[in-house]
Amino acid sequence: MGLLDLFRKNQKSSASVAKERLQILVAHERSARDNTPSYLPRLKEDLLKVIRRYVDIEPEQVQVTLDSDGNQEFLELNIALPDDH
Amino acid sequence: MARTIVITSGKGGVGKTTTSAAIAMGLARRGNRTAVIDFDVGLRNLDLVMGCERRVVYDFVNVITGEATLNQALIRDKRCDDLYVLPASQTRDKEALTQEGVGKVLDEMGKTFDYIVCDSPAGIEHGATMAMYFADDAIVVTNPEVSSVRDSDRMLGILASKSRRAENAEEPIREYLLLTRYLPERVERGEMLGVDDVQEILSLDLLGVIPESPDVLDASNKGEPIILNERSDAGQAYTDVISRYLGEDVPHRFLEAPKKGLFGRLFGG
Ligand SMILES: Nc1ncnc2c1ncn2[C@@H]1O[C@H](COP(=O)(O)OP(=O)(O)O)[C@@H](O)[C@H]1O
Ligand SMILES: [Mg+2]
DSSP states (O other), rough: OHHHHHHHSSSOHHHHHHHHHHHHHHHHHHHHTSOTTHHHHHHHHHHHHHHHTTTTTGGEEEEEEEESSSEEEEEEEEEEOOTTT | EEEEEEEESSSSSSSSHHHHHHHHHHHHHOOOOOOEEEOOOOOOOOOEEEEEEGGOOSSSHHHTTTTOOHHHEEOSSSSOOEEEOOOOOEEEGGGGGGGGHHHHHHHHHHHSEEEEEEEEESSSHHHHHHHHHHHEEEEEOOOOHHHHHHHHHHHHHHHHHSSSHTTTSOOOOOEEEEEEOOHHHHHTTTTSSHHHHHHHOOOOOOEEEEEOOOHHHHHHTTTTTTTTOOOOSHHHHHHHHHHHHHOOOOOOOSSSSOOEEEEEEHHOO
């Protein structure tokens, strides 16, 4: 061990900081993935069909997301209408 | 029936193309009829790493649109008779890779090849999802660095939901971790995530660890897949990867920094 290492010893290494941050982030992102109901894509398609009976929109203009604030879950539907409507 | 392997990562510049070339060459040198496909439409690069850029006449998109037959587009490797390259198109239209078209070409290739290696572009857009859609196995190329690890995890989510196997509720894609550009010295100094850390975060089977090596640049300069350099640690690490992929039990090498002599110990940090 070199002299410099003695000074470094007291600090947490940047690799262990990286590991902690990643563990938290990955756990969070995985639970968001796993809690997305599998019917969401089909729901979006059905909604798109209905909306298209009235307005001509692209699939990207409809967003269906599931959110939660801990107590309640929200199904959020976001439809961007084209300018001329 | 060929086995289709996607080399994927999410993040760019982590070593997907280097790995695709090495793995395709490695499988072919073991007597498997192998094809490697460049899915990076608009940014063709695999041909350079494979050293066949001057022999490209037709490309993947030409085959999909019927402008060329598969046999016209496939380039046979000069060093290994069992290896073929299907180059990417330089067209700017990324949507040219339709799911139906890609599926048809892969089906046709499946009749004559043992392995089809798909070099994925970076990102999570169309090209990357096309490269993984038909995969049986996925090699997730990851660097020991926060954004690469996070992107790899996102790719795992996409593999589990947007692939043919997932959509048909078949047996899931087999996923492997390949850690590349690894610097054991920095890991030992606590400056870089170690292989155990990354494996713990991603919980994936470890296919191998490729050390950071100047030989990789040298190999791409010459258009020779790094696995052909038997004196290089990176080349040897890729050779071990092939053995492991084929089911042999090979210990991991190059995980530790070479021990320093007295001189290094006195003056090294
Ligand atoms: N093990 C390695 N050691 C050193 N350099 C590497 C290694 N693997 C890849 N590289 C270099 O990193 C760069 C990106 O590699 P590449 O395979 O093109 O990545 P990707 O296809 O993921 O974008 C290239 O310059 C390549 O030479
Ligand atoms: Mg690439």
